[in-house]
Amino acid sequence: MRKIGIPEIEDIALGAALLGAGGGGDPYVGKLIAMGAVQEHGPVTLLDPEEVPDDALIVPIAMMGAPTVLCEKGIGGEEYKVLYETVSAFFGKPIYAFMPIEAGGVNSMLPIAAAARLGLPMVDCDGMGRAFPELQMVTFTIGGGSATPMALVDEKGNSCIFRTVTNQWTEELARAVTMSCGGSVSVSLYPMEGKFMKEYGVKNIVTRSEMLGASIRKVKESTDKTPEEAFLESAEAFKLFKGKISDVERDVRNGFNFGKVVLDGIGDDKGKSAYVEFQNENLTAVVDDDILATTPDLICLVDTETFIPVPTDALKYGKRVLVVGLKCFPLWRTKEGLELVGPRYFGVDTDYIPLEERCKGGC
């Protein structure tokens, strides 16, 4: 148990941008929302998962819809109170703590705001260890968890709570309401007991995010390593490629951002060529026709000077980036995990081979 205030939020947001693996929405607006709540109500208690009783009601908090709409429409002060009341009433017992469902991107920040406003603790755990584009893509699905009862509130005070027969119906109905409410709403989903959270969740991911953020912030402080060495070491990242963006293709289909960024090698990679394909998040990194990494391992592009993560919507011609790979949460590497988020699910015709094996010969 420890407190997270403004400085911690800064680092968590920076780390969450890396864990977004190119997607998840820019944490910036979320950071402002979290900081606003903490300034008003004081720091949030972050619980170690092992501190949570087995029968405690734990509720992940997120936003649903387009992060760009969130920038315009914002989140008022009352949404999380309505979510709290709706879900507590539904279960007939109070929520013990909130948690993030997604540690990457903007959804890393909103549970902090919710916890601050309700005076509840937040658990140091999520259901992805990164960001993913679809509702069922959480470790809790592997454990047989259901997204519903899922509660949804908008900034005007409208709310509803769903129970559905499949997570696909949850997606369908919640998406319809989200659109009617203007394209961005606050939700709670995958409500669960402490025991289940401890068994299937990605534990201590908020702390990991904070450490990643701190290491990016302090990357130039090292005296015995280059900033790049310091970054790779502290992030436990595999260097995949260093290049200059020569082309970006984008295609918005079915509510997803599909695309491909092409890179010309610089530095050690001069003369080589690489590309990264994405569907919201980065899916594959290919260098001179060799696949070096695929989902569910994290493929992240960072600025070559500042090491600040570059999300897919900020990819620009001429920008110099370092492409790195981070190992995903072990549960994603199981048969069940790969069925949910492996390369073939995303239409990439290759078997999943762990990042560290693909890079064995040196990336």
Next chain:
Amino acid sequence: MRKIGIPEIEDIALGAALLGAGGGGDPYVGKLIAMGAVQEHGPVTLLDPEEVPDDALIVPIAMMGAPTVLCEKGIGGEEYKVLYETVSAFFGKPIYAFMPIEAGGVNSMLPIAAAARLGLPMVDCDGMGRAFPELQMVTFTIGGGSATPMALVDEKGNSCIFRTVTNQWTEELARAVTMSCGGSVSVSLYPMEGKFMKEYGVKNIVTRSEMLGASIRKVKESTDKTPEEAFLESAEAFKLFKGKISDVERDVRNGFNFGKVVLDGIGDDKGKSAYVEFQNENLTAVVDDDILATTPDLICLVDTETFIPVPTDALKYGKRVLVVGLKCFPLWRTKEGLELVGPRYFGVDTDYIPLEERCKGGC
């Protein structure tokens, strides 16, 4: 308190077709659903409103969406159980009885099915005394009642419960979910306490509907009156016009059926001309440029021989119909009532004058 079984359902359905005032959806499918439930679970107890305790939780049941979709998709057996559980859990107390929200059209039948399946009584009361096209058009709105918490379930088992800031938002969100669920769902709305129901509801409307149905069924049994006289007397109806349909205009806009039926006079009305305009339900009856009736009074077209009501979707060239007016529930004639359902709300540029005054000189 009395029981309603198959024969009562037959008559209520026939009366509900008349109270539909041209709209409300054909009660036929609803009748089959209600009869199926009663055959399986036995007759339903119909409570007089005065038998309901002040603090009892009373929940109106209806279908939302297109009645034509209901014909294809039907209603399974489980929807009302899910509605019951969802609403009882929300309020933390069991539902005491169901009731219709709308006595006209298909929604007259579904609360009977719900009551039979759950073994609950149904209250002899509704919120319109007829059919109306929009969610807020209930007497309970005049009393300050809210449509929410509104629960919604589909035949697959998906469910949700809404709370909204205005009834307009209820319409918006519930409509979005209804469409995603395939265009027809079962709902409960305007949940209320017994006291409020007794104060603002249209009491004994189910019994009235049954009597109307019975009188249409027995219209030819009278020995001292013509069938038409018998029908007009038992229905307390004002004869407005008798004619042959010479034209029907229809226009589907924003989910409503707009239109106009033009009639050439027959019998006593030979040489005259009339038209009836509708938005789902009939709005105005005009004979030789004189307005003889407007909403919220009920304007009903019935077959000249059988006196079976003719809904707007069954209007056909050459059909002979009797146009009659029925007085609406007194609360609709107040200032608040006319704001909700008066002619000007529907874009008809005339003041409301009660049917019996317009017909004083003889219709």
